[in-house]
Amino acid sequence: MNILILYKTKYGSTEQYARWIAEEVNADISDVESFDINRLDSYYTIIIGSPTYMGQIQMKDFLEQNWEILKHKNIYLFTVGMFPWESPESKKSFEMIREHIRDKIGFSKLPGRLDTGKLSLSEKLIAKLTKAKPEDKVHRDNIAQIVKWVKELS
Numbered sequence: 001m002n003i004l005i006l007y008k009t010k011y012g013s014t015e016q017y018a019r020w021i022a023e024e025v026n027a028d029i030s031d032v033e034s035f036d037i038n039r040l041d042s043y044y045t046i047i048i049g050s051p052t053y054m055g056q057i058q059m060k061d062f063l064e065q066n067w068e069i070l071k072h073k074n075i076y077l078f079t080v081g082m083f084p085w086e087s088p089e090s091k092k093s094f095e096m097i098r099e100h101i102r103d104k105i106g107f108s109k110l111p112g113r114l115d116t117g118k119l120s121l122s123e124k125l126i127a128k129l130t131k132a133k134p135e136d137k138v139h140r141d142n143i144a145q146i147v148k149w150v151k152e153l154s
């Protein structure tokens with residue numbers, strides 16, 4: 001089964017999860033920016049990894065713009081962020097994706113990492129205003145549900 005993991009990342013936590021998943025399920029992996037979109041159709045299962053910034057799932061546009069190709073495949077979206085999945089903020093971000101797409105994909109939100117020392121000035125300001133604390137919740141165990149989803153496909 002040929003599997004592709006496509007991700008976007010700013011500070012590396014989504015990439016870290018993507019790499020762990022690729023190892024576990026033996027998948028090809030690429031940053032979305034350096035991926036040749038013409039190769040999308042050669043995969044039947046695609047796992048999309050996306051950080052969440054300011055309530056926006058960064059891979060939402062990619063998912064929606066390529067849906068005509070993706071809709072024929074097994075698609076899983078994992079998002080990464082500091083708000084837990086149960087929070088209204090996380091639900092709202094997910095619900096911004098068109099409903100017919102949401103209904104057809106596997107989904108989970110994984111806990112992220114906030115290293116305030118690395119942030120840009122404006123990001124530091126946002127972190128301060130939202131009282132966000134530096135925290136690292138990125139652990140390999142968090143990918144278990146995604147690995148299970150892949151194994152159940154076959």
Ligand SMILES: Cc1cc2nc3c(=O)[nH]c(=O)nc-3n(C[C@H](O)[C@H](O)[C@H](O)COP(=O)(O)O)c2cc1C
Nearest residue numbers: 009010011012013014051054055081082083112113
């Ligand atoms: C400016 C800023 C805004 C953020 N907004 C959100 C958000 O709306 N929801 C969320 O769950 N996490 C939010 N986060 C946390 C990031 O999603 C988290 O740090 C994630 O691990 C980043 O992924 P990356 O390392 O792949 O870039 C924000 C972080 C920063 C610095």
